[in-house]
Structure formats: C-alpha cells, structure tokens
Amino acid sequence: MTRLHDIAAHIDGYDTESLSVAVAQAFIAQLVPRVGEAESVPLKSALGRVLASDIVSPINVPAHDNSAMDGYALRASDLAADVPNHLRVAGKALAGQPFAGSVAAGMCVRIMTGAVMPQGLDTVVPQELVQLADDGTVMLPAGVVRAGDNRRLAGEDLRCGEAALQAGRLLRPADLGLIASLGFADVPVVRPLRVAFFSTGNELRSVGQALEPGCLYDSNRYTLWGMLLRLGVEPIDMGIVPDDAASLEAALRLAAECADAVITSGGVSVGEADHTRAVMEKLGEVLFWKLAMRPGRPLAVGRIESRGHQAILFGLPGNPVAVMVTFYAFVRDALLAMSGATASSLPMLRAATTTAMRKRPGRTEYQRGIVSRGADGRWQVALTGSQGSGILRSMSLANGLIVLPHDQGNVEAGEDVDVLPFDGLV
Numbered sequence: 001m002t003r004l005h006d007i008a009a010h011i012d013g014y015d016t017e018s019l020s021v022a023v024a025q026a027f028i029a030q031l032v033p034r035v036g037e038a039e040s041v042p043l044k045s046a047l048g049r050v051l052a053s054d055i056v057s058p059i060n061v062p063a064h065d066n067s068a069m070d071g072y073a074l075r076a077s078d079l080a081a082d083v084p085n086h087l088r089v090a091g092k093a094l095a096g097q098p099f100a101g102s103v104a105a106g107m108c109v110r111i112m113t114g115a116v117m118p119q120g121l122d123t124v125v126p127q128e129l130v131q132l133a134d135d136g137t138v139m140l141p142a143g144v145v146r147a148g149d150n151r152r153l154a155g156e157d158l159r160c161g162e163a164a165l166q167a168g169r170l171l172r173p174a175d176l177g178l179i180a181s182l183g184f185a186d187v188p189v190v191r192p193l194r195v196a197f198f199s200t201g202n203e204l205r206s207v208g209q210a211l212e213p214g215c216l217y218d219s220n221r222y223t224l225w226g227m228l229l230r231l232g233v234e235p236i237d238m239g240i241v242p243d244d245a246a247s248l249e250a251a252l253r254l255a256a257e258c259a260d261a262v263i264t265s266g267g268v269s270v271g272e273a274d275h276t277r278a279v280m281e282k283l284g285e286v287l288f289w290k291l292a293m294r295p296g297r298p299l300a301v302g303r304i305e306s307r308g309h310q311a312i313l314f315g316l317p318g319n320p321v322a323v324m325v326t327f328y329a330f331v332r333d334a335l336l337a338m339s340g341a342t343a344s345s346l347p348m349l350r351a352a353t354t355t356a357m358r359k360r361p362g363r364t365e366y367q368r369g370i371v372s373r374g375a376d377g378r379w380q381v382a383l384t385g386s387q388g389s390g391i392l393r394s395m396s397l398a399n400g401l402i403v404l405p406h407d408q409g410n411v412e413a414g415e416d417v418d419v420l421p422f423d424g425l426v
C-alpha cells in the first residue's frame with residue numbers, strides 16, 4: 001500500500017498550505033482503494049448499483065430479422081423498377097406469430113411491426129404506400145421501396161457474445177431494461193460501500209433535544225445522510241461526538257472497524273485541529289490540508305485503522321455549506337471510485353451571470369446559484385444571496401453550484417460562468 005507521503009511526492013503542485021482543488025482530487029484518486037466484493041441481486045434491486053462484471057449478450061438482439069413497419073413484406077428482386085407492381089398476399093406475419101410457409105415469386109406477406117421477416121423476403125413496404133385491389137392483390141406504385149427498406153436486422157442492437165454493459169457501470173433505468181431484454185433475472189453488482197459519519201462539536205444538539213444557550217442543531221448529519229443515500233452507499237449514522245480525545249478516538253475506531261470510509265464534520269479548522277490531528281494521526285496516516293477553495297478551507301484526508309480494519313477518512317470542515325461543497329468536490333468521486341464505478345465528469349452548464357462576483361485568482365470558488373432561462377432563451381444564473389459558508393439556506397435555495405475556476409478573477413454581470421446543476425433527468 002502506497003504511503004501518503006509517497007503519493008504526495010509524485011504529484012505536481014502539492015502544497016499542504018494551499019492545495020488546489022485539482023491537486024487534492026488527484027491525490028484522493030490515488031489514495032482510495034476499490035471494494036472488490038461482488039454480490040448478485042434481483043434486477044429490480046440493481047438500480048443505482050455498480051455493475052461488477054460485464055453483461056455479455058447470450059443472444060442476438062433482435063433475435064431475428066423483423067419488420068419496422070406495418071405493411072407488406074416482399075422480395076425486392078420481384079419488383080419491376082418503373083411500372084406499378086401487383087402482388088398477391090400469401091398470408092400474415094404478426095408479432096409473436098411468424099409466417100411459417102414459403103413465399104412464391106411475385107407474392108407478398110401482410111406483416112405487422114416487430115413480426116419476423118418470412119423466409120426469403122427482404123423488404124417491407126409500409127401499408128400507407130400501397131393500394132388494395134378488390135381481388136385482394138396489393139398494388140405498389142413504382143419506386144416506393146428500395147431493397148432492405150423497413151427491415152431490422154438480427155443482432156442490429158446487440159450481437160450475441162458482445163458486452164452489452166461494462167463492469168463499472170452505474171446502472172440506470174435504461175440499463176435495467178437492457179439487461180431484461182437479454183433475459184437475465186439477476187445482476188452481479190459491487191456490494192454497497194459502508195460509509196460511517198458523525199459530527200463533532202460540544203455546541204451541537206440533535207433534533208428533538210432542547211437547545212441551550214450557545215448551542216445549535218446538528219444539520220450536517222442530515223445533509224450527509226441525504227448525499228450518501230443519493231450516491232447509493234450504505235450510510236452509518238454515528239451521531240454527535242463531543243470534542244474530547246477519548247470520545248473521538250473511540251468513535252473513529254468503531255468507524256474504522258465497521259466501514260469502508262469515515263466522514264467527520266467539524267474539528268479540523270485552525271484552533272480546533274490540534275486534538276483532532278493528534279487522535280487521527282494516532283490511528284493511521286492522516287494529512288491536514290489547507291485547500292485553495294471557498295467555501296471549505298480545511299480538510300483532513302487519510303487512512304485510519306483499528307483491529308486490522310482500515311477505512312479511508314475524510315475530515316470535513318464544520319460549516320454546513322463547506323460540508324456539502326467539499327463532499328461534492330472530493331468525497332463523491334472518491335466514494336464512486338471505491339465502489340468501482342467508472343469515472344465520469346458531471347456535465348456543466350454555461351450560463352450568463354446576472355450578478356457581478358468578486359473573485360480572487362488562486363482558489364476555486366463555489367457560489368450558490370439559481371439557474372433559469374433568460375428572455376433570450378439562454379441559460380442565466382443569479383446568486384442566491386449571501387454566500388457565507390454557514391448559510392445552509394443558500395444551498396437549499398440554489399439549483400446549481402457556480403464553479404469559478406482557480407485562475408479566474410472578478411466576474412462582471414453578463415459574463416458566462418460554469419454551473420453544476422443539482423438535478424438530472426435520470
């Protein structure tokens with residue numbers, strides 16, 4: 001296992017006092033191990049899970065050549081090119097009821113969409129292009145079809161033996177349908193990642209408790225709970241841990257013993273970090289970073305161990321917005337990678353900001369924005385209001401994060417900025 005200092009030595013621009021978001025992400029990508037264990041689950045339970053091995057098609061999809069239209073199947077070579085053709089109807093082919101006979105030259109078969117192409121026929125003329133004579137023959141005007149028209153070929157979607165889906169795929173509704181179309185009832189998926197989390201701070205109270213003067217309710221465990229559930233991991237809520245070394249050590253040990261990753265919030269900022277650092281370092285290798293980002297300056301990252309069980313540790317800042325932003329910037333990708341998911345970058349919108357923004361080059365900033373369509377039909381984004389890192393309401397009001405990159409300076413109203421939308425279709 002690579003030691004943290006060796007990872008750092010191989011990364012350009014590694015500076016614990018001012019670490020860029022990109023460098024921190026590159027470090028974390030090298031730190032996290034993959035959970036290899038797979039399990040088999042019923043198809044309906046596989047939504048949002050990571051595919052553990054390739055799904056190889058045992059059949060051609062479609063299994064047979066079939067019709068893409070309601071109409072008449074024929075042999076293109078029977079048709080005269082420049083005069084109307086009259087064909088007699090030999091029978092019917094319906095979806096699920098193939099036409100079994102053979103079709104003599106100059107004849108056609110009434111066929112419905114999805115029905116298997118009768119033996120020897122290669123083309124379908126849509127019903128709206130033909131006329132039916134009183135004697136039941138079909139009349140095609142000249143030139144309405146070319147050979148092969150409206151015929152779907154066997155294996156056109158997927159060939160037998162081809163990988164329909166690759167290991168590492170985060171399964172979405174279309175994938176469930178695709179797996180079903182191959183006839184599989186169960187799916188090999190990576191076992192869910194176990195992620196323990198707790199809040200630190202003597203000032204914190206849990207919902208339902210009385211609030212003494214100077215105290216506040218713990219909200220971070222609820223945002224974390226929501227973000228973890230959305231990622232498809234198994235969250236383990238360990239509650240609030242007081243700011244003393246013995247309690248923190250006990251909580252971290254328990255977490256390392258039962259989880260693949262541990263997320264804490266609070267206790268890593270300057271002034272509070274000392275006892276946290278002492279405890280975390282006692283249990284493993286943990287680095288304390290000052291990130292070049294806003295919100296979310298302090299971050300502890302590393303590995304801890306107890307009784308032979310290891311876990312990756314993310315010590316997030318305490319401020320509620322900083323918790324969410326650092327989760328999305330670092331923890332999300334790390335947990336997906338640990339789950340074996342193939343890396344993919346989130347799509348960004350370009351939107352014109354309606355608000356000017358002060359921005360210092362040399363750090364990445366995440367502002368909370370409300371994206372909408374402007375009168376001109378283009379995307380625009382407005383700030384939610386005050387952007388303090390303790391103002392959780394700014395996340396709740398927002399529908400996207402405005403990402404101002406590291407080197408960016410001040411932004412004028414009307415300039416385009418990158419926005420990470422919160423919502424996706426699937």
Ligand code: AMP
Binds near residue numbers: 216221265319
């Ligand atoms: P800390 O990083 O522990 O110094 O916390 C920074 C700020 O975030 C302080 O004002 C804390 O009261 C607040 N904070 C820390 N943890 C939580 C939490 N779980 N829920 C809400 N606010 C918190």
Ligand code: MG
Binds near residue numbers: 200201202267272318
């Ligand atoms: Mg604290």
